[in-house]
Amino acid sequence: DAGVIQSPRHEVTEMGQEVTLRCKPISGHNSLFWYRQTMMRGLELLIYFNNNVPIDDSGMPEDRFSAKMPNASFSTLKIQPSEPRDSAVYFCASSLGVVEGYTFGSGTRLTVV
Amino acid sequence: GENVGLHLPTLSVQEGDNSIINCAYSNSASDYFIWYKQESGKGPQFIIDIRSNMDKRQGQRVTVLLNKTVKHLSLQIAATQPGDSAVYFCAETFVANQAGTALIFGKGTTLSVSS
Numbered sequence: 001d002a003g004v005i006q007s008p009r010h011e012v013t014e015m016g017q018e019v020t021l022r023c024k025p026i027s028g029h030n031s032l033f034w035y036r037q038t039m040m041r042g043l044e045l046l047i048y049f050n051n052n053v054p055i056d057d058s059g060m061p062e063d064r065f066s067a068k069m070p071n072a073s074f075s076t077l078k079i080q081p082s083e084p085r086d087s088a089v090y091f092c093a094s095s096l097g098v099v100e101g102y103t104f105g106s107g108t109r110l111t112v113v
Numbered sequence: 114g115e116n117v118g119l120h121l122p123t124l125s126v127q128e129g130d131n132s133i134i135n136c137a138y139s140n141s142a143s144d145y146f147i148w149y150k151q152e153s154g155k156g157p158q159f160i161i162d163i164r165s166n167m168d169k170r171q172g173q174r175v176t177v178l179l180n181k182t183v184k185h186l187s188l189q190i191a192a193t194q195p196g197d198s199a200v201y202f203c204a205e206t207f208v209a210n211q212a213g214t215a216l217i218f219g220k221g222t223t224l225s226v227s228s
Contacts, residue, residue, distance in 0.1 A: 042218060045217065
């Protein structure tokens with residue numbers, strides 16, 4: 001099992017550009033979560049999906065952020081336009097119903113300059 | 114909203130000592146708690162969990178204690194090793210939500226183990 005796969009590992013972009021982060025959950029997992037991690041705010045839940053349906057997006061900071069899960073094996077988090085304050089590590093995690101099966105990817109380190 | 118918080122941001126111990134990392138939670142509806150370990154450049158990894166109908170749960174070298182009266186959670190690591198150096202997060206959720214569950218994390222405690 002390759003685990004949760006995120007790409008890219010690192011992304012540096014200029015302010016105003018569109019950024020797309022990608023996640024492939026563990027096969028068979030039915031829940032997918034996007035988190036953002038910063039020193040100041042720690043791990044913040046942005047949005048999560050259950051069976052490809054968004055359940056709670058109240059953590060999405062602004063309309064500039066959007067997430068999709070077109071099928072059970074792929075999800076994207078898009079920021080358009082990006083701003084320097086969006087710089088953070090973005091984690092994707094997946095689980096199979098039971099929360100203890102929560103597996104995190106290695107994260108995407110985003111730097112907006 | 115209610116958030117999980119941590120008492121201390123850093124903890125430094127000597128190799129072989131026992132470590133205790135604390136966590137306070139404020140959502141009395143939470144019924145499931147997990148401790149995660151995050152090493153530099155990696156995502157959080159599951160260590161141990163506990164449900165609200167338990168006070169204590171033991172794993173290999175780790176013990177989680179839950180005090181629902183004061184809404185306090187702790188992680189004890191026995192015979193701490195250099196490889197235990199990492200950031201430790203507690204997280205809470207309520208599994209009764211049929212639509213799915215999401216973990217809410219505290220800000221983390223950095224454990225530093227010296228030889």
